[in-house]
Amino acid sequence: MHQHAGSHGPHLAQLVNQLVSQIAPFSGLILTIAACILAAIRIYLLDLVVIPKFYSPRVLKDLTDAQLRSFVNHHVAAGSKILLIIVTAYPLLAILVGYGTPHTPFSPGSSTTLGDVLIVSSQIFTVMYIFELFYRDNISPISFAHHVGAIIIAQSAIAMSIDFDHQSDAVYEFILCFIWGTFDVLAELWPHIAMIIYRTHNSKHGLLSRLFYTTMALELVGTTVETVVVMWLFGSLWDKWSLSLKIVTPFLHFLFSAAQLWGAWIFYKLAKDQRLRHVQGAKNS
Incomplete structure (x- = not known):
């Protein structure tokens, strides 16, 4: 259902403000189910099968308990983000650049709507960050603030949708949060893969140096593109935002961008360190 207020501006501006999905009131139950599934995957698949079977004992024995937890978390986060990309790409693009609305059927004749899929995706996104906050031994203050902010934003968007009247x-706000989430998932997927490779190929300093420089570059490009897209949409919809969101949205974007830039800085330092080790190794040989 569209608001035919004109054909100018993004398609998002033509959406009717209404309940995003009929399952939105059950989002707490969906969150609980997603958390239970993720716990089962970690305990019975990753810990018992994937980690011990796919990686050599030499790799695992050199890891401290904190490093092993981080290693497992990178698998959880990477797998969750790949799933989110696959599941969410079509619904979000259909709404942003197509002619879909949250109430458009996911497929012809289906009772599942695009909004239903987005609600479920939002809860998977939330559980992914809750898992990391509770599972990892150490997490930087910036990453902590980023994760907490992402969780609160995702859940607030659903709550606002339920109270759309x-x-x-x-x-x-719900769709803008998904645009944020999309860039967040895309920007942070490669770092998880890079850290898995770092733990499994820690003697290949030349490879790791190139990998970390590439990761840093992707973080910087992703943050730049995200800022352009989000701020363009934010400005295009300026008249539709409440005063509180006009104030809060730029601050939240700054928080997300700061976390991504911090990640880029970390990978820059890792790349320099691996480059130095590679040069020293070449001299010694």
């Missing part, structure tokens, strides 16, 4: 910008 009193939140005039609920549907726009």
